[in-house]
Structure formats: structure tokens, C-alpha cells
Amino acid sequence: MTSSVTQPGSSRGAGTAPELLAIPMAASKRVDIYSGIARQAGKLWAARQRAPGGSGTAVVVIHPSSNFMGHYLLAALSQRGVDVIGANTRYIGNDSMLTMENCVLDIGAIIAHLRAEGYEQVVLVGNSGGGGLSALYQSQAENPTITHTPAGDPVDIVGADLSPADAVIELMAHPGRALVYTEWLDPAITDESDPFRERDSTVDMFEPANGPPYSQGFLERYRAAQVARNRRITAWVHSELDRLDEVSGGQVRDLPFTVHGTVADPRFLDMGIEPSDREPGTLWGPPYQANLSPATLGHLTSLRSWLSQWSFDETRCNGPEQLAKVSVPVLVMYGTADQVCFPSYAQVLFDAVPHDRKELLAVEGATHYFSDQPEQVLRAVDMIVEWLQRNDLIPLPAT
CATH class of the missing domain: 3.40.50.1820 (Alpha/Beta hydrolase fold, catalytic domain)
Known part of the structure; x- marks a missing residue:
């Protein structure tokens, strides 16, 4: 070159x-x-x-x-x-x-x-x-x-x-990015520090009892729970920015954090949702593994970056x-x-x-x-x- x-x-x-x-x-x-x-x-x-x-x-x-x-x-x-x-x-x-x-x-x-x-x-x-x-x-x-x-x-x-x-x-x-990220967020995660602890089985696409295929009722609950999780993280980000300003006296303006479960769109497993010529799965392997892989979308971010890049409401x-x-x-x-x-x-x-x-x-x-x-x-x-x-x-x- x-x-x-x-x-x-x-x-x-x-x-x-x-x-x-x-x-x-x-x-x-x-x-x-x-x-x-x-x-x-x-x-x-x-x-x-x-x-x-x-x-x-x-x-x-x-x-x-x-x-x-x-x-x-x-x-x-x-x-x-x-x-x-x-x-x-x-x-x-x-x-x-x-x-x-x-x-x-x-x-x-x-x-x-x-x-x-x-x-x-x-x-x-x-x-x-x-x-x-x-x-x-x-x-x-x-x-x-x-x-x-x-x-x-x-x-x-x-x-x-x-x-x-x-x-x-x-x-x-x-x-x-924020729109597709929200559609990929795993809403079954209730503890942001541990993606395996106390998962909400009612909105877990990896729970066999839920599918695939997934019912319309499940998908409606699932999508609403994804948006709710994104908004919870956004609210936490704002509170952390306020706390950070207070405890550091304005000297530290950002902190990194981790988001687990970012490749959990039901369309990856249920080909009946928006039928197309695609194969089941993701670009990064089986959905269950890709969902938690550090190499996939938006696992590592910062408070200020979240609002610009990943927040459903604020990007x-x-x-x-x-x-x-x-x-x-x-x-x-x-x-x-x-x-x-x-x-x-x-x-x-x-x-x-x-x-x-x-x-x-x-x-x-x-x-x-x-x-x-x-x-x-x-x-x-x-x-x-x-x-x-x-x-x-x-x-x-x-x-």
C-alpha cells in the first residue's frame, strides 16, 4: 500500500x-x-x-x-x-x-x-x-x-x-447502533454484574419452554423488556455521572463499565420472524455463545459513550x-x-x-x-x- x-x-x-x-x-x-x-x-x-x-x-x-x-x-x-x-x-x-x-x-x-x-x-x-x-x-x-x-x-x-x-x-x-443494540439486548438479565444470576425466565429466548418458535405474546413482552433494560442502564449512567462529579470534585469525568448479553435477538433462532434467505445463528457463532462473547457488540463502554452510542432514548x-x-x-x-x-x-x-x-x-x-x-x-x-x-x-x- x-x-x-x-x-x-x-x-x-x-x-x-x-x-x-x-x-x-x-x-x-x-x-x-x-x-x-x-x-x-x-x-x-x-x-x-x-x-x-x-x-x-x-x-x-x-x-x-x-x-x-x-x-x-x-x-x-x-x-x-x-x-x-x-x-x-x-x-x-x-x-x-x-x-x-x-x-x-x-x-x-x-x-x-x-x-x-x-x-x-x-x-x-x-x-x-x-x-x-x-x-x-x-x-x-x-x-x-x-x-x-x-x-x-x-x-x-x-x-x-x-x-x-x-x-x-x-x-x-x-x-x-442504539436501535439494533436494544433489539439485541438480553432482557432476561436482571443483575448487570452477573448474566447468569436470577435470570428472568419469562423473557429468556434461550429458555426452551419459550421457543423457538416464539409466540407473539412472548415477543411483545421480550421487546418491551429490552427497551426497559436499556433505559435502566441509561438511568444508572446518569446517576453515576452525578456521583462521579461529586466524589471526584469534577476531576474524573468518565468511567468504564461492562454490559453483558448483547446478541439476543429472537430472529437469530426463529426463522419464522421476518422470513428471509438467512441461516439460523449469528455472525459470531451460536447465539447463546455470541450473546456473552467479549468480541461481540457493545460489551465494553463508558458512561459518556453510552449516552451517545448505545442509549435508546438519547443517541x-x-x-x-x-x-x-x-x-x-x-x-x-x-x-x-x-x-x-x-x-x-x-x-x-x-x-x-x-x-x-x-x-x-x-x-x-x-x-x-x-x-x-x-x-x-x-x-x-x-x-x-x-x-x-x-x-x-x-x-x-x-x-
């Missing part, structure tokens, strides 16, 4: 390995990433794969914390006439102190950098957990309102002069709410065999867009990561290219 930088339209490096981009980022006043080297460098890292012959359009693929420098779209989509950037926020690989508002500033830095390089069009692709984030970014870029995080920390999005993307693509996306990263405020073309794509981003997620994102420059497309048989699915990747790329052309975001092929 080369670190050389050339201008859009150049054929240098076309069809070869991606090049490394080091993009200056807006610094945070608090220590929210561990690495002093990373903080000192003040850079956001991205990989760019150029189209043969170059392109005046850049497609930026983003997620709050996943490393997208090796994203499958880089090689596949760049060969179709558009430069592709697999971008990262400052929280690459570690979302324990992530705040969505800082992610918005990071995307702003990335798009500003690309505009300064000369790109005429920038298309923002929110993949998976990037769906809600891309919607939040575009909403704030078009009409900025945020001056503080939900925890009250200053973050000047209003004064950041964000450059709106020219279009948004929601790719295998869910509506937002601003609500994809449908934010897409309702955007004016640019929007493409929503989903895989019919996706185990975690269900067709209903795509539908609610699509329905939220207030104008008619929107499309909802299904990639038949595609899984969440397109693992070992080169044909589905190419089909998805075909769909993206045709949509970009229909919306005058890249030129039609020469005849």
Missing part, C-alpha cells in the same frame, strides 16, 4: 494496490483513544483504490469503528469507473469510548480532504453500523444543530462547516430520524440472506427518506459480509454503478 497522493483523474496506480491516505482530523479535548502516538499524529487513516483512468467521483465507505481499509468495494467498485475510499474514524478497532458526534466530525474531515483534492462528487456509503452514522452526518451537514454530546460535552458541529455528500448509500445497514444516531432530513439521492441495499440486517431495517430506512430520489434494492442471496460470495459482490457493484449513473454521479460508459 503506497502513501503517495495524486490528483483525481490521474491514471497513476489504477488497477493496483490501494494507496494510504493520512487525513488530518479535528482534535478532541478529552482523551478518548488510548494510543498517544495516534493522538499525536492527529490523522484519520483510509485506503483509496483508483479507477482505471481516474475519476472525479469518490465513494467513501464508513463505519463508526470497523477498519474498512480492506473493504470488498475497493477492488470491485473501483474497476467500474469510480475511486473508492475505505475510511476509518478515530475509533478504528475500539468503540469503548466512541461518541457519534466525533465520528461526524471525522467524516467531515475526510470529505473536506477529498474536496480539496479536487473531487467533484462525493458519495457516502454507510455499511452495516455505518448506516445510522452516514444518515446523521448528512443530516448535520445539510442543517447543523449539534453543539454538545448527549453527556453535555462541547462538540461544535454547527461551526464545523461540514461539506454535505452528494448522495448517500445505505449498504447492508441497520437503522443505528442522535437514529437512521430513520436523520434520513427524514436529507435532500440528496439515497440508495438502500440489503442482502436477502443477511443474518443481522433484516429486510425491515432496509424498509424503515427507505421509508424515512422524504423525497422520491430514493431506491430500495435487494441483493438476492447476499449475506452481511458477502463472505465467499464473489458473484453477489459483483451484482451489488452492478446495482451501485447503475444507480450512480442514473443519478448523474458518474458518467455513462462511452458508446
Whole structure:
């Protein structure tokens, strides 16, 4: 991977390995990433794969914390006439102190950098957990309102002069981290310090007497209990922040904590709920194991991060709410065999867009990561290219 930088339209490096981009980022006043080297460098890292012959359009693929420098779209989509950037926020690989508002500033830095390089069009692709984030970014870029995080920390999005993307693509996306997290929370957990102690069997999807299949009554109790658990944690977070301020005299402003049981959506076991082409299970193994694995979603967080990233009521990263405020073309794509981003997620994102420059497309048989699915990747790329052309975001092929 080369670190050389050339201008859009150049054929240098076309069809070869991606090049490394080091993009200056807006610094945070608090220590929210561990690495002093990373903080000192003040850079956001991205990989760019150029189209043969170059392109005046850049497609930026983003997620709050996943490393997208090796994203499958880089090689596949760049060969179709558009430069592709697999971008990262400052929280690459570690979302324990992530705040969505800082992610918005990071995307702003990335798009500003690309505009300064000369790109005429920038298309923002929110993949998976990037769906809600891309919607939040575009909403704030078009009409900025945020001056503080939900925890009250200053973050000047209003004064950041964000450059709106020219279009948004929601790719295998869910509506937002807090929303999907709540739908995955294990409501049977009553003791936040021990996921096995005094579990509530009436809302336990792993209790054989409850299913699968799960009754409608069980599912209604289950969903209500998930929201209630999220709200209990949020209330505890606020009380802890108040206590922390008091006992430390305002010197300590955040603490880490653990959340057990974060991969417990009944749809992982009951294929009769929202039938699709998916296989039973999760992306991280059997649901019972994945539910408690430290490698799965949102087990490790902090008080202030919780409010921005995981709180059902206080996060601003609500994809449908934010897409309702955007004016640019929007493409929503989903895989019919996706185990975690269900067709209903795509539908609610699509329905939220207030104008008619929107499309909802299904990639038949595609899984969440397109693992070992080169044909589905190419089909998805075909769909993206045709949509970009229909919306005058890249030129039609020469005849």
C-alpha cells in the first residue's frame, strides 16, 4: 500500500494496490483513544483504490469503528469507473469510548480532504453500523444543530462547516447502533454484574419452554423488556455521572463499565420472524455463545459513550430520524440472506427518506459480509454503478 497522493483523474496506480491516505482530523479535548502516538499524529487513516483512468467521483465507505481499509468495494467498485475510499474514524478497532458526534466530525474531515483534492462528487456509503452514522452526518451537514454530546460535552458541529455528500448509500445497514443494540439486548438479565444470576425466565429466548418458535405474546413482552433494560442502564449512567462529579470534585469525568448479553435477538433462532434467505445463528457463532462473547457488540463502554452510542432514548444516531432530513439521492441495499440486517431495517430506512430520489434494492442471496460470495459482490457493484449513473454521479460508459 503506497502513501503517495495524486490528483483525481490521474491514471497513476489504477488497477493496483490501494494507496494510504493520512487525513488530518479535528482534535478532541478529552482523551478518548488510548494510543498517544495516534493522538499525536492527529490523522484519520483510509485506503483509496483508483479507477482505471481516474475519476472525479469518490465513494467513501464508513463505519463508526470497523477498519474498512480492506473493504470488498475497493477492488470491485473501483474497476467500474469510480475511486473508492475505505475510511476509518478515530475509533478504528475500539468503540469503548466512541461518541457519534466525533465520528461526524471525522467524516467531515475526510470529505473536506477529498474536496480539496479536487473531487467533484462525493458519495457516502454507510455499511452495516455505518448506516445510522452516514444518515446523521448528512443530516448535520445539510442543517447543523449539534453543539454538545448527549453527556453535555462541547462538540461544535454547527461551526464545523461540514461539506454535505452528494448522495448517500445505505449498504447492508441497520437503522443505528442504539436501535439494533436494544433489539439485541438480553432482557432476561436482571443483575448487570452477573448474566447468569436470577435470570428472568419469562423473557429468556434461550429458555426452551419459550421457543423457538416464539409466540407473539412472548415477543411483545421480550421487546418491551429490552427497551426497559436499556433505559435502566441509561438511568444508572446518569446517576453515576452525578456521583462521579461529586466524589471526584469534577476531576474524573468518565468511567468504564461492562454490559453483558448483547446478541439476543429472537430472529437469530426463529426463522419464522421476518422470513428471509438467512441461516439460523449469528455472525459470531451460536447465539447463546455470541450473546456473552467479549468480541461481540457493545460489551465494553463508558458512561459518556453510552449516552451517545448505545442509549435508546438519547443517541442522535437514529437512521430513520436523520434520513427524514436529507435532500440528496439515497440508495438502500440489503442482502436477502443477511443474518443481522433484516429486510425491515432496509424498509424503515427507505421509508424515512422524504423525497422520491430514493431506491430500495435487494441483493438476492447476499449475506452481511458477502463472505465467499464473489458473484453477489459483483451484482451489488452492478446495482451501485447503475444507480450512480442514473443519478448523474458518474458518467455513462462511452458508446
